Amino acid sequence: MNIVVTFQSTHHAMKAKKIVQASELSGEIIPTPREISKECGFTILVHNAGIGEVRDFFNENELKFSHIYKVIEDGEKKRYEEDN
Secondary structure, three states: OEEEEEOOOHHHHHHHHHHHHOOOOEEEEEEOOOOOOOOOOEEEEEEOOOHHHHHHHHHHOOOOOOEEEEEEEEOOEEEEEEOO
16 A cells, blocks of 8 residues: 655655655655645655554654555545545
8 A cells, every 4th residue: 555644844754755765665755745735845655555554654763744644546546545
């Protein structure tokens, strides 16, 4: 499953990018989908991980984030389900 993590600032997104890329998680920085946030223009997309795994990783590494979403792909459409 793919997970999207949003941030309040570019600074937090860039810090998270460096730590995610140096870890076992497979992730990349992407433009934030406007349907989920207008706070920061950058988001981390984590490939093949669960929401709990991503949340634990971010908390353990003291990375500040706004929200975590599961990416649900339905054919060519994507929708985002927020983790509560």
